[in-house]
Amino acid sequence: MQESGAILKINGLVKSFADRVVINDVDLEVPEACSFGYLGPNGAGKTTLMRVILGLTPKNKGTVKIGGFDAFDDRRAALNQVGAIIEEPRFLKNLTALANLEILAAARGGDAYKRIFESLDKVELTHYAKVKVGTYSMGMRQRLGIAACLIADPKLLLLDEPMNGLDPAGMNALRDLIQRLVEEGRSVLLSSHLLDEVQKTCQHVAILDGGKVVIQGELSDIIAGGDTDIVIECSDPAVAALLVTGDRRIFNCRISDSGIAYGVSAETDAKQQAGETNRLLVENQITVYGIACSNQSLEKRFLELTKKLGEQSFGNV
């Protein structure tokens, strides 16, 4: 029943609350054994999408298939392959971690009960299995949340803002854990505001804006498909800036004490552009000390795609 190597396949999904469309005709494919970042500004519909997938809120239109099973018509079979943390891991704080997992295992049925210790072991919480969850730190609760997901032996994990509230060590540990889960052949769909973390963690991303997926694919392709920054160290930045701004292919030119920087779009060959700028500056008796081309970060690409780049305050020429 598996379809074309995609563990999660969403087609034409629509979800609205009253007149407000939160998920607008979303198509999404999460490949098997990959970490998939699902990014969007606040209110873009990231959490709602996960809640629709899990049947926590009804959809208006569209299909969701998990491992080939329809998430609405064949809900039990579909969700048997999914472990999820929505917003934050929630547990009965007056009970121990072990009791909480036993309750979830009872709801799961099957072999979930036998996987409790394996899951606790994987997130290194076995020593705290009999400690009440109310005494856990945020990082421990996140790990317990992942253990709760793992008792289902899921092919797909849905993690909503998993880095929230974690300190740098916790983030690093979670990143390692996600990496290991992917190495085991599982897919992890994670939403996050922390774009830097997503860039470090995910192989694939989808960027959401206004309830629509504006782009999805491999992270490297998406970043490469964006603008390139060219940074030039030179002897007379002010004159250099005046010279290059005549070129229509460049934008967002900034001046610093040591030189200038500007962006070129994906359609422009950045290296050739850098060479031409070098020649232009040298011809005008400006000494060039160094030139560097760099692709944008995911954050810049995200802002560009979600039309918020204009809000940035650079010293534009």
Next chain:
Amino acid sequence: MADSKKPIYTLMETARLSENSGTGEQADMPASGATLNRNAAKRSVFASSVYVLRHRRGVYVTAWVLTFGIVFLVSMVLEILHISDPHRFGPLGTMNKFGGLSSALGFFASVAGVLLATAGAVGTLGTGVLRNLVATGRSRMSFFFADLGAVILVVMQIILPTLVILGVASYFLRGHNFLGGGGELSFPDILRADLWILLEVFVWTILAFGLANLFGSRSIAIGVTLLGELVITSLLSAFSSYPGWRQAFVGVTLRQMTPAALQPGATLNRIETGWQAAIVIVLWLIAALFLGARRAMSREL
């Protein structure tokens, strides 16, 4: 989480060993002290609901205090008074004392039932755990009925021993023709009183469960149920006009079904027939459960 790929110890091996032991007892996990509970009862949704409800310690202990605690304490005081001055104070098992104690138990046990029902109904909803449970793919209806069953079981586990102890103590300590005792207490009197208490507790418990699911709020459900049980029932019972309409309210019906043993000397407008009362009670219960279940099925989590 440095070097996190290496397990600290081979837990799975220990788990497998304990699983194969076939003792049905708890298997110790030596390195951590953690144990895999082998109790099969905890491995169903219903058993989990019972477990969660029993571990709402505040509510659970309060329910015991409101039922067993009150009956035990008052019975002890009455019997000590009787032993200290048998001519002035009658024994526990006079009709008046049994009636008074049973009436009080009926009320406090109903309150205990309401507290447990609302805790059972919205316990996992309020903590957000219901979301995790529903995300497993199991139907919401199964959690609704598991919670309902758990509430009934736990309430009965608290009420039944209390009724048995009160009944046995009253029967064996009954006073024969004690002056002012209100008549001799018989076994059928005790049985009728116990059945009425069970019915009253059951009805208010189910109503509270349905309302808690409907509102999604424990405090509102407790408030509305107690408003119905205490205020509306008393107000409607006080009016003498439109007896038929008044009996459409479940609280009035229950009050009019109160056995004579619990209301010695009272002149109540008895409900016309038993089946009328049954219809009123069943309709109220169905309505509460239907509304609660419908909301539980459609609630955004």
